[in-house]
Amino acid sequence: MVKEMRGKADTTRTEPAGTPRPPRERAVARAVESSVAMFRRKVRAGELGSLPVVLVLATVWIIFQSLNDNFLSPRNLSNLSVDIVGTGLIAVGIVFVLLLGELDLSVGSISGLAAAVFAVLNVNNGVPEWLALVIAVLAGTAAGTVQGFSFARTRVPAFVVTLAGLLTWNGLMLYILGTSGTINLDENGLVAQLTNYYFTDDAVAYGLAAVAAGVVFLVSYQDALRRRSVGMPHRSLQALVVRTGALAVIAFAAAYLLNRFQGLPLALLIFLVMVAGLDILLRRTHYGRQVYALGGGVEAARRASLNVTGVQTAVLAVSGTMAAIGGLFLASRITSVSQSSGSGVLLLNAVAAAVIGGTSLFGGRGTTWSAVLGMLVIQSIASGMAITDTPTAVQFMITGGVLFAAVVIDSVSRRTQEAHGRA
Amino acid sequence: MPAPPLLALRGVCKRFGVVEVLSDVELEIHAGQVVALLGDNGAGKSTLVKVISGVIPADKGVIEWEGRSVQIRRPHDARELGIATVYQDLALCGNLDVVGNLFLGREIRRFGFLDEMEMERRSRHLLERLTRGVPDLRAPVVSLSSGQRQTVAIARSLLGDPRVLLLDEPTAALGFEQTTEVLDLVDELRDRGMGIVLISHNMGDVKALADRAAVLRLGRNNGFFDVNTASQEQIIASVTGATENVPRQMTHREAGW
Numbered sequence: 130m131v132k133e134m135r136g137k138a139d140t141t142r143t144e145p146a147g148t149p150r151p152p153r154e155r156a157v158a159r160a161v162e163s164s165v166a167m168f169r170r171k172v173r174a175g176e177l178g179s180l181p182v183v184l185v186l187a188t189v190w191i192i193f194q195s196l197n198d199n200f201l202s203p204r205n206l207s208n209l210s211v212d213i214v215g216t217g218l219i220a221v222g223i224v225f226v227l228l229l230g231e232l233d234l235s236v237g238s239i240s241g242l243a244a245a246v247f248a249v250l251n252v253n254n255g256v257p258e259w260l261a262l263v264i265a266v267l268a269g270t271a272a273g274t275v276q277g278f279s280f281a282r283t284r285v286p287a288f289v290v291t292l293a294g295l296l297t298w299n300g301l302m303l304y305i306l307g308t309s310g311t312i313n314l315d316e317n318g319l320v321a322q323l324t325n326y327y328f329t330d331d332a333v334a335y336g337l338a339a340v341a342a343g344v345v346f347l348v349s350y351q352d353a354l355r356r357r358s359v360g361m362p363h364r365s366l367q368a369l370v371v372r373t374g375a376l377a378v379i380a381f382a383a384a385y386l387l388n389r390f391q392g393l394p395l396a397l398l399i400f401l402v403m404v405a406g407l408d409i410l411l412r413r414t415h416y417g418r419q420v421y422a423l424g425g426g427v428e429a430a431r432r433a434s435l436n437v438t439g440v441q442t443a444v445l446a447v448s449g450t451m452a453a454i455g456g457l458f459l460a461s462r463i464t465s466v467s468q469s470s471g472s473g474v475l476l477l478n479a480v481a482a483a484v485i486g487g488t489s490l491f492g493g494r495g496t497t498w499s500a501v502l503g504m505l506v507i508q509s510i511a512s513g514m515a516i517t518d519t520p521t522a523v524q525f526m527i528t529g530g531v532l533f534a535a536v537v538i539d540s541v542s543r544r545t546q547e548a549h550g551r552a
Numbered sequence: 553m554p555a556p557p558l559l560a561l562r563g564v565c566k567r568f569g570v571v572e573v574l575s576d577v578e579l580e581i582h583a584g585q586v587v588a589l590l591g592d593n594g595a596g597k598s599t600l601v602k603v604i605s606g607v608i609p610a611d612k613g614v615i616e617w618e619g620r621s622v623q624i625r626r627p628h629d630a631r632e633l634g635i636a637t638v639y640q641d642l643a644l645c646g647n648l649d650v651v652g653n654l655f656l657g658r659e660i661r662r663f664g665f666l667d668e669m670e671m672e673r674r675s676r677h678l679l680e681r682l683t684r685g686v687p688d689l690r691a692p693v694v695s696l697s698s699g700q701r702q703t704v705a706i707a708r709s710l711l712g713d714p715r716v717l718l719l720d721e722p723t724a725a726l727g728f729e730q731t732t733e734v735l736d737l738v739d740e741l742r743d744r745g746m747g748i749v750l751i752s753h754n755m756g757d758v759k760a761l762a763d764r765a766a767v768l769r770l771g772r773n774n775g776f777f778d779v780n781t782a783s784q785e786q787i788i789a790s791v792t793g794a795t796e797n798v799p800r801q802m803t804h805r806e807a808g809w
Contacts, residue, residue: 356669361676413665418648422656425645432607432643433657434628493647546695547646 179487181538182502185531189506193513200516203389209512210387211324213504214396215240215459216475220482220500221404222451225444227483228411228424230492231287233448235276235294236479240456241471242302243269247320247457248312248466249305258319266453272298273449277442287445295476303468311467314460323399323461327391334384334393342377349373396458400501403454407447408497420444424493455479474525481528482507485535491543506531556619558583558747559604559635559716564613566596566603573599574771577613581716581747586738588762588779589751590791595768597751598640601718604749605637606630631657636714640721640751642705646694651675653693654708678707683733698725706734716747723757735761755784767791 193200219236226233243265250261272294280290306312314321328334349369356363387393411417419440422430431437459475460466486503488495507528514524557580566574574596581587591597602608604615606627614621617633624630630637644653651671660667660674672689679686687700696704702725709717719738723731738761742748752758758765758779765777767790775790788794 352669359669359673361669361673409665415659415661415666418652418656418659418666421648421652422645425647426643429643429645430656432605432627432637432639434626434631435657493645546692 179499179502181535182485182487182499182506185485185534186502186506186509189509189513193509193517196513197516200513203386205512205516206386207390207394209505209508210383210397211394211462212512213501213508214324214400215455215462216478216482216507217400217500217504218403218455218458219452219475219479220486220504221407221497222448222455223479223483224486224488224495224497224500225407225411225420225447225451226287227488227490228420228492228495229287229441229444230424230490231280231444232480233276233291233445233452234288234476235272235291235298236448236452236455237471237473237476238295238298238302239269239272239449239452239471240459240475241466242272242298242305243453243456244460244466244470245302245305245312247460248314249309251318251320252312252314253309258315262320262457265457266450269453269456270446270450273452274442274446276449277445278438280445281438281441287441291445299472302471306466306468311465314464314466316464320457320461321464322395323458324394324396325461326395327393328395328398329392331388331392334388335381337393337398338377338380338384341380342373345376346370346373396461404497404501411497416440416443421493478504478507478528481532481535484539485531487535487539489539489543490536491539494543503535555583556616557581558618560616560619561600561604562614562616564600564603564610564615566599566608566611572771574603574610576772577768578773579749579766581749583715583747584742584745585763586742586748586750586761588758588765589749589768590758590765590787591768591774592791592793594770595791596771597768598720600768601637601639601720601749601751604630604716604718605635605639631712634712634715635718636709636712636716637718638702638705638709638720638722640724642701644693644701644705644708647692649692650679650687650689650696650704653704654678654711656708658712674711675707678710679703682707682710682737683730699727699730702726702730702734706737710741714746716749717741718749718751720751721753722750723752723754731757755788758787759784769793 190201199205219240222236223233246268247261247265250256250264251258256264276287276290276294279285280287283290346369349364349372350366353363353366353369384393387397411420419430419435422433422435423437423440427437456471460470482503483495483500484490484503485506486495486499486501488499488503510528510531511524513519514521514527559579559581561577561579564574564577564579565572577596577600579587579589579600589597589600599608603610604624606624606629609625615624616622622629622633624633624635645656648656651668654675655671660670662670675689676686679689683703685700687696687704693701693704702722706719706722722734722738726734735757738748738750742761750758750762762779765779765782765787767774767777767787769791770793774793775787777787777790779787
């Protein structure tokens, strides 16, 4: 999907005026042919998009399914879809920072801090849940903004600023938790519901799948009509139907599977809506364009009179906010907050997810959807290992191998792209 | 009384630490004229361009726009005045596509979202006017050839309908045919009343295009010439400092500012 959207405008060139319209079948064949040719050209030019991660995901699923029949069961996949949400939301924030060509090491600590703020306010001090929730998220935003501003002003690399943040926010979290150690959340509260609630009515999942496919189709159809009206290259109706059809098949298959267990999880819905929303923010707005431009070259962006300091601050603020939201989902999953919240492999998994999903470490390339795909790979490996009783040690090594492969692919595709330009 | 110059620099100074890169530099840019800015490596040509375009604000000196004094502290100010620049290093974002680069910082919006279609349409229109080989508008700039990148950089500078255009070695990386394309374009823009500063090492280009030449040497003005009447030898002597009645000064300073 990510790749499709990126390639939106360039599949077809303007046809010379006066060419007679070919019959319908030939039009379809030609649409497919030109997409294939275009795809090949892109791969050769090093624009791999999400192709590698999809292949890895398919491989992982096939291997674990062959080892254990329960891997692709509705129950396991449904749990998987909820397990990816917490870390996945954090990874979305990481994608923003990676697009600048920087790294945010503080997201783990910020997620723990936000969870602690919520727990202490709500459970210990009786603040209403919604208010505690808002304050917790804003705490993440504030932490991110402070880091972003320091990074933009001092021009110290973000990973150093956020390394200081990692310690600071972790200390602050321990301070806030005080001696209480572990705080249990209300099992039926708002935050617990975030990952507990399922839309048990089948119609919800199917309806949303239909709405999503319909919206995508209408938007791209409108775009094609507009392009045609001014004689610009545009996709044919057949191509639109094929693409939307593919998206619809995936959406309905997912809805079917989820409905066979407990229905659509609320957490997954929130996750996908946020990812889609932030994807639009990044690729369809002025703000997002500035983020990509900074990843392509800070000096070039500055000379194009972009507000470099503002964008850099905002990006780390987004990252802090997403870390806080992710932290609340993680706390919701275990309905408790403890001194170990936000520690361990959380940070590494979030960064790994973004990179495995296809966001470049060198900045300027990637989309929020890579957080979803990357998290699916990581969580699939974790879940498959658990199902097949493989020790955690092996899980780490395999995830590490996948991450390494992702970095190598990123680096090679980047060089291919540059070499392509010299030809 | 003649109209004041479009852009005039008076007594502009710039130092980097202890190195005085520009001292008391004067320059006038008139509408409908091409000024060649000449000088050896390290003479301060590129720095002067960056001062005018707001990338490196001047330490001292006055900049006048149509006779009134203005401040150029950042690239935004220069753009607002109507000054566009094609930098020597092009200053493109390699990861963005051609359309993204052309409209960077002045995207066209529709209902608050980027209007990719309109931007693509205008990009195509503009590029078709500039060059015969229009590159793939949706390919990232990093995958274009250097000639195509140059075309993109020039096209970008023309988007905001500027009145002053600064070209820092626009033909250095180009082949014969593309050089001709660029020079023809400069000629056309001059005829439309734009004031143009052209930095070039190629005396042939300068002779063919420029109306006046301003020579910088070691960060100072070292002569102004009417290109139509001055001989090439006179200009080159001024560039190399052969007219100076002093032992030859070796300079080891890097160019490229």
